[in-house]
Amino acid sequence: MNALQIKKGSTKHSAYNLRPTFSDVEEAHTLAVLVDNEAGVLARVIGLFSGRGYNIDSLTVAEVDHTGHLSRITIVTRGTPQVIEQIKAQLGRIVPVHRVHDLTVEGPAVERELALLKVAGAGDKRVEALRLADIFRASVVDSTLDSFVFEITGAPEKIDAFADLMRPLGLIEMARTGVAALSRGSDAYRQGG
Amino acid sequence: MARQMTGARMVVQALKDQGVDTVFGYPGGAVLPIYDEIFQQNDIQHILVRHEQGAVHAAEGYARSTGKPGVVLVTSGPGATNAVTGLADALLDSIPIVVLTGQVPTFLIGTDGFQEADTVGITRPCTKHNWLVKETDRLPGILHEAFHVATAGRPGPVLVDIPKDVQFATGTYTAPVKGGSKRYQPQVKGDMTEINELVEALESAKKPIFYTGGGVINSGGAASQLLRELVEATGAPITSTLMGLGAYPGTGKNWLGMLGMHGLYEANMAMHDCDLLIAVGARFDDRITGRTDAFSPHSVKAHIDIDPSSINKVIRVDIPIVGDVAHVLEDMLKVWKSRGRKMNREALTKWWAQIDKWRAVDCLQFRNSDKIIKPQHALQRLEALTKDRDRYITTEVGQHQMWAAQYLTFDEPKRWMTSGGLGTMGYGFPASIGVQMAHRDALVINVAGEASWMMNMQELGTAMQFRLPVKQFILNNERLGMVRQWQQLLHGERYSSSWSESLPDFVKLAEAFGAKGIQCSDPADLDDAIMEMVNHDGPVVFDCLVEKHENCFPMIPSGEPHNKMLLGDAAATDAIQGAGAALV
Numbered sequence: 066m067n068a069l070q071i072k073k074g075s076t077k078h079s080a081y082n083l084r085p086t087f088s089d090v091e092e093a094h095t096l097a098v099l100v101d102n103e104a105g106v107l108a109r110v111i112g113l114f115s116g117r118g119y120n121i122d123s124l125t126v127a128e129v130d131h132t133g134h135l136s137r138i139t140i141v142t143r144g145t146p147q148v149i150e151q152i153k154a155q156l157g158r159i160v161p162v163h164r165v166h167d168l169t170v171e172g173p174a175v176e177r178e179l180a181l182l183k184v185a186g187a188g189d190k191r192v193e194a195l196r197l198a199d200i201f202r203a204s205v206v207d208s209t210l211d212s213f214v215f216e217i218t219g220a221p222e223k224i225d226a227f228a229d230l231m232r233p234l235g236l237i238e239m240a241r242t243g244v245a246a247l248s249r250g251s252d253a254y255r256q257g258g
Numbered sequence: 259m260a261r262q263m264t265g266a267r268m269v270v271q272a273l274k275d276q277g278v279d280t281v282f283g284y285p286g287g288a289v290l291p292i293y294d295e296i297f298q299q300n301d302i303q304h305i306l307v308r309h310e311q312g313a314v315h316a317a318e319g320y321a322r323s324t325g326k327p328g329v330v331l332v333t334s335g336p337g338a339t340n341a342v343t344g345l346a347d348a349l350l351d352s353i354p355i356v357v358l359t360g361q362v363p364t365f366l367i368g369t370d371g372f373q374e375a376d377t378v379g380i381t382r383p384c385t386k387h388n389w390l391v392k393e394t395d396r397l398p399g400i401l402h403e404a405f406h407v408a409t410a411g412r413p414g415p416v417l418v419d420i421p422k423d424v425q426f427a428t429g430t431y432t433a434p435v436k437g438g439s440k441r442y443q444p445q446v447k448g449d450m451t452e453i454n455e456l457v458e459a460l461e462s463a464k465k466p467i468f469y470t471g472g473g474v475i476n477s478g479g480a481a482s483q484l485l486r487e488l489v490e491a492t493g494a495p496i497t498s499t500l501m502g503l504g505a506y507p508g509t510g511k512n513w514l515g516m517l518g519m520h521g522l523y524e525a526n527m528a529m530h531d532c533d534l535l536i537a538v539g540a541r542f543d544d545r546i547t548g549r550t551d552a553f554s555p556h557s558v559k560a561h562i563d564i565d566p567s568s569i570n571k572v573i574r575v576d577i578p579i580v581g582d583v584a585h586v587l588e589d590m591l592k593v594w595k596s597r598g599r600k601m602n603r604e605a606l607t608k609w610w611a612q613i614d615k616w617r618a619v620d621c622l623q624f625r626n627s628d629k630i631i632k633p634q635h636a637l638q639r640l641e642a643l644t645k646d647r648d649r650y651i652t653t654e655v656g657q658h659q660m661w662a663a664q665y666l667t668f669d670e671p672k673r674w675m676t677s678g679g680l681g682t683m684g685y686g687f688p689a690s691i692g693v694q695m696a697h698r699d700a701l702v703i704n705v706a707g708e709a710s711w712m713m714n715m716q717e718l719g720t721a722m723q724f725r726l727p728v729k730q731f732i733l734n735n736e737r738l739g740m741v742r743q744w745q746q747l748l749h750g751e752r753y754s755s756s757w758s759e760s761l762p763d764f765v766k767l768a769e770a771f772g773a774k775g776i777q778c779s780d781p782a783d784l785d786d787a788i789m790e791m792v793n794h795d796g797p798v799v800f801d802c803l804v805e806k807h808e809n810c811f812p813m814i815p816s817g818e819p820h821n822k823m824l825l826g827d828a829a830a831t832d833a834i835q836g837a838g839a840a841l842v
Contacts, residue, residue, distance in 0.1 A: 101441065104390065105378060116383050147570060154567035160387040160407055160442050 473539015
């Protein structure tokens with residue numbers, strides 16, 4: 066409190082949520098950024114993160130609306146609430162960016178990632194890998210006499226857990242897509258609005 | 259109306275349709291078709307600079323003194339890379355600039371062709387937006403969008419890269435649409451709940467202060483008028499950043515002077531002690547805040563800015579208002595008036611009494627001399643002898659820039675052009691050329707240091723060719739003065755590379771270009787020499803030999819808060835220590 070009896074960071078919401086919670090604890094946030102699918106747009110977004118020293122834990126991008134030339138970039142980033150707000154504001158002022166949604170604060174969301182894991186081995190280890198894959202509902206998409214390639218989909222933590230289990234069983238290579246995320250329920254982020 | 263024409267002709271047509279009368283540029287292989295079109299018309303004048311950096315700074319000077327976007331035309335490769343410093347400068351100072359660059363033909367892109375550079379890649383972080391045009395049919399739409407993006411919202415530089423085959427090919431020209439690009443429409447109206455909250459805070463504040471910046475000037479003439487009305491009516495004191503000088507008159511009674519690292523003592527002390535800080539179109543730059551954790555510790559902070567990313571970036575504020583300064587100030591005035599024009603007058607009187615005590619410190623006093631010209635004295639005389647004229651001032655970067663901000667007075671916006679954010683030495687001379695192009699009969703003076711001035715002194719050729727009577731007022735201390743000052747303050751007086759060796763004879767240099775040169779070293783001759791400069795009908799290089807070791811005060815040493823100002827030399831040597839030493 067101060068002389069004018071206005072609580073610091075009081076929260077009457079304007080169009081922009083510009084009153085951060087004043088915490089210095091770093092949080093992970095998943096951002097959905099709708100952009101015009103034009104040359105250089107991904108470079109603008111990535112350049113913003115590298116130029117201003119923000120973190121990218123994961124980033125995925127693909128066109129989601131062919132006729133409207135819209136792509137959706139899903140970024141998992143990390144920072145204090147003030148930094149997260151700054152990241153969103155900086156993203157928002159990139160000209161081809163239509164909207165920036167913070168899925169972490171805008172209600173419940175589902176996050177999924179796909180990974181391919183190559184596990185090489187023989188004997189018991191090979192059998193155990195296949196058994197665990199079944200438990201994790203990973204499917205075998207390639208098989209030789211001494212290797213499997215598993216495909217697994219799920220939250221990043223689930224993929225981490227599966228990879229940890231596969232490591233002693235002969236995990237030799239892995240590719241992950243990064244997180245794709247959508248809010249739960251019938252509300253949708255569409256073009257324009 | 260749709261018409262068929264070549265891409266090169268589209269460029270000229272789009273410039274005309276955007277109301278452009280002046281283009282600053284330099285030709286080269288990849289823009290020859292556009293230069294051919296410029297040759298065949300008379301509506302747009304092309305100013306041939308001597309270096310592409312000069313073209314961008316000239317366009318910045320043009321833009322800042324008119325409020326219209328400045329336009330630059332340069333070639334591919336080195337033409338584009340030479341423009342980069344100007345783009346970065348315009349980005350940090352929010353100046354609307356449209357830079358058109360030639361590019362190798364589309365079928366050569368990516369082959370490391372002659373004079374090929376990845377121009378959009380190189381300029382992406384130093385433009386507000388940029389485009390590579392790959393089809394002639396898309397060119398007119400992109401050019402119009404470029405002008406819209408440069409000027410709408412928070413202004414800034416944009417760049418359109420046009421391959422040579424796109425310039426030659428024929429396509430369909432389309433005229434600009436009203437309201438500009440649909441996909442870029444920044445919010446201009448402030449949120450009324452927040453505005454009401456700010457007015458309530460203002461009514462009860464005991465020690466309010468307005469802290470204004472370049473955003474007021476960018477917002478346009480109405481913003482300055484509304485700011486003046488609000489300040490006069492409420493009776494609150496006002497200070498401004500380097501960028502905002504002139505929005506509120508320097509002779510106004512509520513004016514505290516500039517704030518910040520070399521700001522006035524009363525302005526900084528008032529910022530430190532205020533209980534309501536209203537930031538208007540200013541962005542809490544590190545030159546302003548000093549140590550952020552001790553910045554204005556007891557105040558409620560409101561921030562009016564058109565760019566949401568400026569808010570809470572450096573200093574956390576309590577009342578954020580996203581919107582255009584003029585729109586928000588208009589609403590603020592309306593609300594304040596409708597609520598009965600209330601202020602805590604009693605407290606305000608006490609606040610002014612305190613401010614007057616700080617004013618009495620007279621922080622700009624300096625020891626004058628009758629033997630050698632003190633730089634402060636030179637600027638005081640320049641001010642006295644030119645203040646009543648239709649005057650525009652540009653500056654280079656360094657001590658002279660700070661002294662100019664301290665000792666010159668600006669009563670109107672758009673009269674003061676200086677590189678604030680990027681601090682670009684070499685800015686002032688080309689900027690003065692751009693200003694003079696826009697205001698042919700005005701007195702345009704570039705206050706310079708000899709080191710900065712030499713960074714773009716080739717533009718003397720431009721000034722001569724286009725008969726632009728710009729006055730180059732060089733405070734020559736044969737030193738990189740600000741660097742030298744910091745070495746004294748921070749590095750034990752080890753003056754590493756901070757003197758200007760092998761300086762030219764500036765009078766002869768001027769004469770070599772056909773310009774007038776004046777040298778003055780005796781305080782007794784100064785007034786006559788300045789008048790000789792002012793009255794000469796043509797470019798003048800004024801070599802003012804000043805005290806070589808003068809330091810710029812007052813000063814907040816880096817790493818210190820506003821109330822820890824150095825007022826003079828006695829405390830200066832090795833004054834910057836500890837964590838502050840790592841700051842710039």
